[in-house]
Amino acid sequence: MFGQSKAFSGFSVDDMDKARRFYGDTLGLQVEESGVGPMRMLTIKLGSGANVFVYPKDDHTPASFTILNFPVDDIEVAVDELAKRGVTLERYPAFEHDAKGVVRGPEGPTAIAWFTDPAGNVLSVIQE
Structure with a gap:
């Protein structure tokens, strides 16, 4: 039924300006903005050609699971660059x-x- 559909994923955020800066400036992804007010949306263009839709939600609850995975050739370089850009890695007790x-x-x-x-x-970030 949906085998040929150009499906896309989406997730919510509580601050669209912070999201635009983080995904565009910090992570270096192409981000397009559309709409105004409560209909304001971001489209993140991924290197795979896929798009991810980001929308505002006043009562946003963060996803407790991984919503985006970025494959990298060298994880050491990737985490060092994230740290330089002010991103802190999460540490899970498990x-x-x-x-x-x-x-x-x-x-x-x-x-x-x-x-x-x-x-x-x-x-x-994942290195396989």
Whole structure:
């Protein structure tokens, strides 16, 4: 039924200006803005060609799961660059993190590190 649909994902934030700056300036993604007031929206253009829709929500609750994963060739370079840009990595008690906050494991991704956007939504960088 939806096999050929150009589906897209979306998530909410509590501050559109902070979201635009974070995704555009801090992460270096292409961000387009449209609408006004409560109909204001952001479209994040990902390197894969996919778009992600970001919308305001007054009673926003951050996603407690990872909403965007960014595959990288070198996680050390990625987490160092995030740190330079003021991004703090999350540390979860269930995982063993190295000094930089990276989790390395025998299964799944070779290495992963999580961080949040200004609205508290969880994102990650992954090196496979």
